Amino acid sequence: MQTFEQQKEFGLFINNQTKMTEQKINILDKYSLQPIAQVARAGKEDVEEAVRGAQEAFKTPLSPYERYQILQKAAAKLREQQEGFANLLVKEVGKPINESMGEVFRSALTLEIAAEEGKRVAGEGVPIEAAPGSENRRAYTVRKPVGVIAAITPFNVPLNLVCHKIGPALASGNSVVLKPSDATPLVALKLAEILKEAGLPTGKLQVLTGHGAEIGNWLLENNKVNMFTFTGSTSVGKYIKEHAGLRKVALELGNNSATIVHHDTDVQAAAKAVALKSFNNAGQVCISVQRVFVHRSVHDEFVQHLKKATESIQVGDPGKETTDVGPMISEDAAQRVEDWVAEAVHEGAKIQVGGQRKEAVFYPTVLTNVTETMRVSYDEIFGPVVCVEAYTGTEESIQKVNNSDYGLQAGIFTNDLNFALQAAEEIEVGGVIINDTPGYRVDHMPYGGVKNSGTGKEGPKYAIEEMTEEKLIVWNR
Numbered sequence: 001m002q003t004f005e006q007q008k009e010f011g012l013f014i015n016n017q018t019k020m021t022e023q024k025i026n027i028l029d030k031y032s033l034q035p036i037a038q039v040a041r042a043g044k045e046d047v048e049e050a051v052r053g054a055q056e057a058f059k060t061p062l063s064p065y066e067r068y069q070i071l072q073k074a075a076a077k078l079r080e081q082q083e084g085f086a087n088l089l090v091k092e093v094g095k096p097i098n099e100s101m102g103e104v105f106r107s108a109l110t111l112e113i114a115a116e117e118g119k120r121v122a123g124e125g126v127p128i129e130a131a132p133g134s135e136n137r138r139a140y141t142v143r144k145p146v147g148v149i150a151a152i153t154p155f156n157v158p159l160n161l162v163c164h165k166i167g168p169a170l171a172s173g174n175s176v177v178l179k180p181s182d183a184t185p186l187v188a189l190k191l192a193e194i195l196k197e198a199g200l201p202t203g204k205l206q207v208l209t210g211h212g213a214e215i216g217n218w219l220l221e222n223n224k225v226n227m228f229t230f231t232g233s234t235s236v237g238k239y240i241k242e243h244a245g246l247r248k249v250a251l252e253l254g255n256n257s258a259t260i261v262h263h264d265t266d267v268q269a270a271a272k273a274v275a276l277k278s279f280n281n282a283g284q285v286c287i288s289v290q291r292v293f294v295h296r297s298v299h300d301e302f303v304q305h306l307k308k309a310t311e312s313i314q315v316g317d318p319g320k321e322t323t324d325v326g327p328m329i330s331e332d333a334a335q336r337v338e339d340w341v342a343e344a345v346h347e348g349a350k351i352q353v354g355g356q357r358k359e360a361v362f363y364p365t366v367l368t369n370v371t372e373t374m375r376v377s378y379d380e381i382f383g384p385v386v387c388v389e390a391y392t393g394t395e396e397s398i399q400k401v402n403n404s405d406y407g408l409q410a411g412i413f414t415n416d417l418n419f420a421l422q423a424a425e426e427i428e429v430g431g432v433i434i435n436d437t438p439g440y441r442v443d444h445m446p447y448g449g450v451k452n453s454g455t456g457k458e459g460p461k462y463a464i465e466e467m468t469e470e471k472l473i474v475w476n477r
């Protein structure tokens, strides 16, 4: 029996079985750019079979405690196999081994949090008797799973962001049809295997690999799908919302995360924090720091510290423990970032450090003299580039942060409590991180944006609220 790592061909995961397809997709090692495996390319019939199986499985509910036990067992298996999962992330994402080990660690936490929250899916008592004429009535609500949830996930955090969907979905009694990213499907297939080993019954989780647009449309056309939960680009998220009809849609979309660095903070510490969260995962994180607004009086000092921190970053083979930043998801992605930087320089931006590309590797880059009209600022670069701009007044800094079509998370470094709380109140995002960067996230916090960054919140407790319907029950005694 081949181990997962020895396998070279992977089928669809439908009804706890592997299903091969004639057409396949190559999965590349993102550093060597060499093929490491082939995965099945689902067709319309496969999608219909997967949705049917998920619907059938939904009709046989597990108890909350059974769901809890399965997710806890899967979390334990993730921990046992942390190295195997991390090595897979190194290959299919190009994520440095240390960061990959961290993603697996967080994924186990996410499943555990979901398992716990699955024991607390509840409605509330409703004091309906307080209404005149309803003295003899009693009422309460219950939360019911929506049914079959289509979960579509991005390439950049392909294990934990899958856990953030299937964990709460399964914990609250739903079935899931998962479509992982075309570029990074292997780790989702490996996760499905350990959920099966943990006792997940047939059909509760289906995994369809293949092309997103194809499978996405077949899922959108299928009226047995009760909800869509999507993490990915704003453009695709908008498409899904426009085509989902009256079905529930949860969207975790793009961002051009901003950080304010005020004159009263430890500028060197802020620069180190910004470097850490501008370039991890090669900047391919939707809360990656992209825009930094620095008080004019400390701008040059901040830039020097940021340059120094960036120059110390080790770029190279993600399989090496000494590597901080590896390749981007593809050479095309790195080329796009290179083009955007060149456009910014043409418009007056200055490269303080970085700017070079080698195949799929784009070197961590700091730009100054950036203006809000440059694409590297107003659009989501999703790459290892950070833009620094000076401000004078606190009102101006908040205005600059809000001058964005996105609104996921923002950060502010200041010791001025009034300014911090004013920023927390006035910045138009889903989360404000005081004295740290917007790249801060722990897996049980509410996480999700406004404007073009999406709708709805993740974090298992909050995702479960999205994945269940509250039903009112009134008893006329």
Ligand SMILES: NC(=O)C1=CN([C@@H]2O[C@H](COP(=O)(O)OP(=O)(O)OC[C@H]3O[C@@H](n4cnc5c(N)ncnc54)[C@H](O)[C@@H]3O)[C@@H](O)[C@H]2O)C=CC1
Binding pocket: 152, 153, 154, 155, 156, 157, 161, 179, 180, 181, 182, 211, 212, 213, 214, 215, 216, 217, 231, 232, 233, 234, 236, 237, 239, 240, 252, 253, 254, 255, 285, 286, 380, 382, 408, 453, 454
């Ligand atoms: N808000 C959040 O929590 C996060 C947001 N993101 C966002 O994801 C993007 C990067 O990830 P990508 O994988 O490049 O995003 P993407 O939008 O290109 O793809 C995301 C998923 O959607 C699928 N897809 C593509 N076209 C589709 C269609 N027409 N219908 C249905 N599904 C379709 C893809 O196959 C993939 O599985 C960035 O914009 C980033 O900001 C990434 C991680 C977290």
Ligand SMILES: O=C(O)[C@H](O)CS(=O)(=O)O
Binding pocket: 156, 157, 160, 161, 284, 285, 286, 287, 439, 440, 441
């Ligand atoms: O936004 C993302 O890319 C991830 O949600 C960030 S994290 O979960 O890896 O912190």
